[in-house]
Amino acid sequence: MSETNPAAASEVAAPHRYTAAMAEEIEARWQDFWEADGTYGAPNPSGDLAGDPALVARPKKFIMDMFPYPSGAGLHVGHPLGYIATDVFARYQRMTGHNVLHTLGFDAFGLPAEQYAVQTGTHPRVSTEANIKNMQVQLRRLGLGHDPRRSFATIDPDYYKWTQWIFLQIFNSWYDDEAKKARPIADLVAQFESGDRAVPGADGNARAWGDLSAAERADVLSDFRLAYASDAPVNWCPGLGTVLANEEVTADGRSERGNFPVFKAKLRQWNMRITAYADRLLDDLEALDWPEAIKLQQRNWIGRSEGARVDFPIDGEAIQVFTTRPDTLFGATYMVLAPEHPLVEKFTPATWPEGTHEVWTGGHATPAEAVAAYRAQAASKSDVERQAEAKDKTGVFTGAFATNPVNGEQVPVFIADYVLMGYGTGAIMAVPAGDQRDFEFARAFELPIHCIVEPTDGRGTDTSTWDNAFSSYDAKIINSSNDDISLDGLGVVDAKARITEWLERKGVGHGTVNFRLRDWLFSRQRYWGEPFPIVYDEEGIAHALPESMLPLELPEVEDYSPRTFDADDANTSPETPLSRNEDWVNVTLDLGDGRGPRKYRRETNTMPNWAGSCWYELRYLDPHNSEQLVGPENERYWMGPRDGMPHGGVDLYVGGAEHAVLHLLYARFWSKVLFDLGHVSSAEPFHKLFNQGMIQAYVYRDSRGIAVPAAEVEERDGAYYYQGEKVTRLLGKMGKSLKNAVTPDEICAEYGADTLRLYEMAMGPLDVSRPWDTRAVVGQFRLLQRLWRNVVDEATGAVTVVDAEPDEDTLRALHKAIDGVRQDLEGLRFNTAIAKVTELNNHLTKVQGPVARSVAEPLVLLVAPLAPHIAEELWRKLGHTDSVVHQDFPVADPAYVVDETVTCVVQVKGKVKARLEVSPSISDEELEKVALGDEKVVAALGGAGVRKVIVRAPKLVNIVPA
RNA sequence: GCGGCCGUGGUGGAAUUGGCAGUCACGCUGGGUUUAGGUCCCAGUGGGGUAACACCCGUGGGGGUUCGAAUCCCCCCGGCCGCACCA
Secondary structure (H helix, E strand, C coil), X not given: CCCCCHHHHHHHHCCCCCCHHHHHHHHHHHHHHHHHHCCCCCCECCCCCECCHHHHCCCEEEEEECCCCCCCCCCCCCCCHHHHHHHHHHHHHHHCCCEEECCCCECCCCHHHHHHHHHHCCCHHHHHHHHHHHHHHHHHCCCCCCCHHHCCECCCHHHHHHHHHHHHHHHCEEEECCCCEEEEHHHHHHHHHHCCCCECCCCCCCECHHHCCHHHHHHHHHCCECEEEECCEEEXXXXXXXXXXXXXXXXXXXXXXXXXXXXXXXXXXEEECXXXXXXHHHHCCCCCECXXXXXXXXXXXXXXXXEEEEEXXXXXXXXXXXXXXXHHHHHCCEEEXXXXXXXXXXXXXXXXXXXXXXXXXXXXXXXXXXXXXXXXXXXXXCHHHHHHCCCCCCCEEEEEEEECCCCCCEEEEEECCCCCCCCCCCEEEECCCCXXXXXXHHHHCCCCCCCCECCCCCCCCCHHHCCCCCCCCCCCECCCECCCCECCCCCHHHHHHHHHHHHHHHCCEEEEEEECCCCEECCECCCCCCECCEEECCCCCXXXXXXXXXXXXXXCCCCCCCCCCCCCCCCCCCCCXXXXXXXXXXXXXXXXXXXXXXXXXXXXXXXXXXXXXXXXXXXXXXXXXXCCCCCHHHHHHHHCCECCECCCCEXXXXXXXXXXXXXXXXXXXXXXXXHHCCCCCCCCCECEEEECCCEEEEEEECCCCCEECHHHCEEECCEEEECCEEEEEEEEECCHHHCCXXXXXXXXXXXXXXXXXXXXXXXXXXXXCEECCHHHCHHHHHHXXXXXXXXXXXXCCCECCECCCCCHHHHHHHHHHHHHHHHHHHCXXXXXXXXXXXXXXXXXXXXXXXXXXXXXXXXXXXXXXCCHHHHHHHHHHCCCCCCHHHCCCCCCCHHHHXXXXXXXXXXXXXXXXXXXEECCCCCHHHHXXXXXXXXXXXXXXXXXXXXXXXXXXXCEEEEEEC
């Protein structure tokens, strides 16, 4: 390294040249200064971080990154991309009159930290804290202007105390559908006690609250609580040894982390009733300044569908279906229930009805046998297999018939795995003529297909000749009438409205909205997560720990690794690491509920790694508050609603797009609960979201396909060689496993942190992925060297800047740069901002003689957000004694932003034929006259007359010859 | 299958949103400084063409709208991302 280090030899010729060694010295010195000075401390209105009222009085900016996992691998140059971007933006905001909150914490619970700890054999807390320290050292080297007083890790008991506190808030509340907000569960109990609200009974009959046992009351409340335990089928992943949320399972039925198969299993688990917020989560997206792609993903995930619920009578009861196409009810020729639908047993008869078709029975002697066999087969399949077989429609007849409410027809009831229990009512009416899935099933089981929409593609109404279902919103409904109603001749929209009205009038159905979103599975069988502040009494009733018992800290256990299983073995069940510590699990406590000291068993699940990141933006605001998760005044100041931000929130949140339906959805949900309960004034956590792209890197593979160390690959004549052997090159992720990681440390060692910051910002637009190219970094280093040289004499170290009037060209270059850089930084277009700084700097390099102070100083200020260390150093050299961080960002003089003359392009038939130097204020008429008189234009016209002239003064004239 | 985004020099990328295609940087070529390599400095660099101009071609391909298209519309090709038996 030292031989190729530009620092070494050049020092002889130019002892005061800006070199890597000098950069390192400057950077370390200013980082120490900032730390000692508390330069980046943002004052709060109140509390222990209250400060300078003049600064507090400024408009605020809360600028945040998605905080990192402190993994043991350390950082590569891809990680800090977003941190550098927010830092540049935060510095710019500080220089334009804002009180800026910018800090960074650590998301330290969860699977990666635990797995790393398992691998290295050390306690997760020990390895995690070591990793945090290591990462802090790496990050400090980059000169990020974070407020260190506000940093924390989610594993700090002072922090997770409040994560647990929020859980209890959610546990102790319910969603009032009328008020459309969460309310304390005590309000619901009061309604039950007073009789204002009927107590729902298992058999549908109302009961008196006072007559219920404690266990019965707990069961009733559990159906309302926003955090509740249930036995619903969950995603069980034996390979990881834990259950997972829907959001953590990939489309092909595998765990997002580890890529293990996932099975459906009935296990008692904690859930969060995020579905109660489906409509608000959808509606409030409108006012957020987020990338459309992420909004769209959330909309799709929430999956709002308008339709109707319709009852199909059977044996004096009914099977309810959800459909988005109630207008096709007359074409419903059979029904399908999900295999696990609870009504299946109820209606399954003892024997097959007379003459049941052989293909319907699956060869089984009785319906019960057929159903049992099909269910067993469905349950044994992993989602992966189920997915793979999606093409073939399977199912079995239950032996039962229900009544189609519009035409009284008896329709057979099937179970099939193409209907999912988790969506709608878990039951559908099948309209094979209009739905491709139903069509395939009907063909496989020889079921009737009634044409109820007139085909517009010429296929005719004889469905026996059809190859697929027909569906079109432009077609007319046919064959759809009874004595009471006719949809015939109507379009889809009108038919839907009419049939829905009819269903409601007859009391057999109603219009409704259905959501795809499911409740959030919130418990994990892990050690390294927040323990639930929940205990169970001897009756098995869950009780919340009182706030005074928080934080409930993780106990020491012999073995904190999760129990994992053969990844393909569905017949396994989870084991929680915390359950191994009997002393911790079995406790005698006085919960302060008047029942005195009693024996309890602690909940041994832990919270998912998303819990800590669901509210961390709030803790940055008031990190040491021991009374409240955040003081209201501080919360309102930094997060409260204001003009253009009706729900409040963080001013800028930068991070990867991979959290679209995970962290970003969960955090919005918690935000709304806390808002409803009056703990915060912001109903949204993040007003503006920006997704940074990924820094990619070339991956070189040998003939066996194995990645070889990228740093040792040589290029010759467009081909790549590793140890003489030819290798292939592809663009991929950067990382240790692909042997192409480049660390910030090595770039800092070779060029300094300012160069690294500039390079990462100059590579391209922040939201686009682009390949890392170490050899291109030198370009930004050269920029800083030239900048240095424009202020400092390399041989003597003396400042060369003079107090003289700059020339007109230089003034224009300066003010155009100021104007452009301001606009670009405002819009997070760091790459073009740097190009403009470079242009100005190159201009000064080319101009003879020393640089005027009135140009050098604003130039240093322009550079300050991007390369803060060299800017501080030059600012000091220019004679200032204060830090550059809080200087005012230069303001462009409009008089110099426009050129004295502009180049006007004269086109003939759209091709450029001449260029004119004209005044920017020239009139269209004048410009046309000048253009037509230009000799090159006259020559290009060659005597032809002029048919038309388009003038866009002062930039362009286009002449169309006759 | 459905939905979304994107294709510009050898490379990363600019283009005031319909008005000079290629800002800035890497790389490359030539020159200077240097004992030499590297660093550093200067110049050139879309392709064809020319001694040099001129001129011609050019934003994945094809068509269209327009005085004028990288930008708008249609078709095709290629790539990336999301969802996916959601009734």
